[in-house]
Amino acid sequence: MRTADVLRLVTRALLTARLRSFLTILGIAVGIAAVSLLTTLGAGLQLYVLDNFSQFGSRIVAVNPGKTQTGGIGGLLSSTRPLSLDDADSLRSLPFVERVVPVVQGSGAIEFGRRVRHTDIIGGNGEMAAAWRFGIAQGHFLPVISGNSQPLAVLGSRVKRELFGDAGALGRFIRVGGERYRVVGVMASKGQMLGFDLDDIVYIPIDRALSLFNRPGLMEIDITYRAGSSAQQVAERIRQRLIQRHGVEDFSLTTQDEMLSSLNRILSLLTVAVGALGGISLLVGAIGIVTIMVTTVQERTAEIGLLRALGATRRQILLLFLSEALLLALAGGLFGLLLMALLLGVLALAIPALPISLSPFYLLLALLLAAVVGLLAGVSPAWRAAGLNPVDALQQE
Amino acid sequence: MRTADLLQFNLRLLLRQRFRTLMSLLAMAVGVAAVLLLTGLGEGARQFVLNEFSLLGSDVLIMLPGRKETSGGIPPLTGEGTRDITLEDALALERLGSVQRVAPLIVGNAQTHVGGRSRELLTVGTSAVFFRLRELVVRQGQALPVIPLQRAEPVAVIGSNTRRELFGHQKALGAWLRIGDRRFRVIGILDDRGESLGLDLSDGILIPVAAAQQIFNTQGMFRVFLQIRPGSPMPQARNDIQALMQQRHGGERDVTLITQDALLGAFDDILQLLTLGVGAIAAISLLVAGILIMNITLISVSQRTREIGLLKALGASARTVRLLFISEALQLALVGSVLGAVTGYGLLALGHWFFPLLPFVVSIWALGAALGIAIATALVFAWLPASRAARMPPVLALQGLAR
């Protein structure tokens, strides 16, 4: 039988029972819309989070004190073997290492004249802005120096606005934790990252931050490396160098690669899980196709008998009914995608900040899913139709 | 028509169309079971988290060094401020009228040695008060002794895992261990207890706070736990504490006070929202089941056209005919829902059986919502086909010609 004829016969059958077909299609459509909408939102979230994390660049290895990282806050805790500035400096000579940034973070009062703002203070060095890919709006970042540093500070854009308003900040003196600092630069705005305001930060030299917070060691050392070496290789060299200095492995290493990929894994899993929840509706939709197809086969028994008498083979009967289920499911899939687009549009209008990423791959996957559902749901009724005895079937009516 | 007759009439029909009936029941049951299972899991997770983390009463405040202007953001969790919270601060706080107990806390990772064994362990410097605040249970020996905060008594209480890791089968109580370059005598072993507040104390070791200051070479506290005296209003106590700290820190307000309630409240909200969202996603399947019931009722109406004509000829009113079809759909929905509820709760109970940590929660609102939605959809979706049947002119219907 020709494909065009199969399609024509099947479409005619579906159009004859219009309302019934529509409701069956609607059932699948709701399921497909649920699955595709949820996975699209999940994928959007995934992209958003990964974007947020990878804005610091991907060739970064972080070293934190303490071998065990309790709840991811290892760097914040005290340690009997702190990471020192010398530890950080010792890493500079390793091959492929590009920049080494020692980090301490805390909070304190920033004063300018009579204005005070309590906010985050990050201690770093001159390479920090470049390593973290932070842009400078005015002036320059902390100077790259060795030895004791000058009392210089760089302001995040929010801090600058709060303390100086529209007035110039460069060259002015502020107090950080009671000590006088000269403002040498203002950062470009970076926005929020997972609830943390990246513009509400003041940057000061690391040695001064350590004494300001009265802290024996660093919270983290960030190392960026040049292309041409893998994260694992660089991490391994850092590990060897620090073990050499400390005697034991009393620190932990995280590569941005690893972190991004494990984050990616978790978020992908989440997307799949949420999609699977939507899949429950699809399952119910599939039950609908089975029910309707079985009923259809029941009602068209005499017709099946006739077709067999006219010389239709079992395979042709199977093909006809399977195509009918498939067509129902595919129409449901298309309709479902339409429904999803509509809902997505409404959502995008209602919540403009919503990260949405439509990938044609997922849309095709949704259609494929619908087709698979149709085939699976259609196979048993179609099989039943093909197995009918033509003599008995003809006598039905 | 009497209800009993109606039910029996429908039952006959449903039994005759066995496959179709089974499928509609299945669809409804899957939907209801999914809603109940997912909301049950969500509720269970929520209660688990609340139980696990709400060990500090609502009368306990947590003080951290540092303060940030931005409200509603993340508190300055790094534990570094420009001015430390010192032991003297803690002692002064203890003297406040509205404060009953104060437990200072220094937390760090320290290399700990026993004989040839060496482990890096979570080391908590604190006082006897901490044991009461956290309701820590000592299985063997005693808790940290009640001593002045400044005294670095060389004693330690260890967690159960720590005991296993450091001592193996040897006797731990009374034995000596070394943290950094200082020696401590084990005076107590904690009971097995899960993780709480993100710190797993069974893998940890507790020592007097002054000893921790020496080991970690630090003056400042990581956190200070404050229990408010019963009867003192919380805002009042908050103000007292802030005022005292401001006075002691040269007029600077440089500490942050949070309640566990506030932290948990946010968490609770998120989990509740999550449960609701997951339940709603599952409820979409009930909508699909409703569509299926509508379809089946439509088919039933068209296949029973002659029967409708006959019933009308026998004197059935339009209302009766409508009732006939709607009650058929309702019966399907009801039986399906009950099957689904039994399955959903059965699966939850099974999960509880295999993972006792997972609480088995029957939430009335979820059950009510699932059954309500199921029955409402059946009603709404059966209405159109039932009305179509009710409107059929008897003569045409008898000839099978009505549409």
Added chain:
Amino acid sequence: MIRLVDLSKTYQLGDQPVKALDQVDLAIEAGEYLSVMGPSGSGKSTLLNMIGLLDTPDSGRYFLAGREMNALNEEARAAERNRRIGFVFQAYHLLERLSARENIELPLVLAGMAPAERRPMVDQIIKRLDLDSRASHLPRQLSGGQRQRVAIARAVIRKPALLLADEPTGNLDSHSGAEVIALLEELNNQGITLLVVTHDPAIGQRAARRLRMEDGRIIDDSGATQPPSADSRHAHR
């Protein structure tokens, strides 16, 4: 053309085995006109279904055009039905959602013939059976006689050698019934082998060769007749 040897078929009716065909022997020459009569349950329809390859015997052999049919699997039997056999039923069995033309076309569609190829064939048969004005109508818009004419057109569209009619006039008034019989006989005159199962003695008597069945056996056979001339048979291969 058709030879049945010792053909038997038993059905289970409730817990009662019923011999629908009991060692039936029958030979039919190409171009013959047969009627099968007998009471209900005598095995007439089973015989028709057997010859039509819709049913399979429990024992015995069936040769069609010299080939043994028992050896064929179900799919091959379907192909044989499509090519060599036309059916006409009492209940017409038209697809309600297809037009008369589309109904007639069905066997060609099932055979996978291209639309361009089948159009002239359908046109020709519609013209010949005088259905021009009805071709685009749906079955429910046709009278009973017209419906049966459409069904006959469908049965002969592939120019089969054998036409099987099961109570073709059962649902028709006498006038339409006579027209349908006339049409079937005209087709037989042009060479097609015609087998009519009927209750109606008036119709049964018209056949050149009359079979009477009872309890699954052929109890009376008026005997083979001389088939029509060779050229007209040739035209309807």
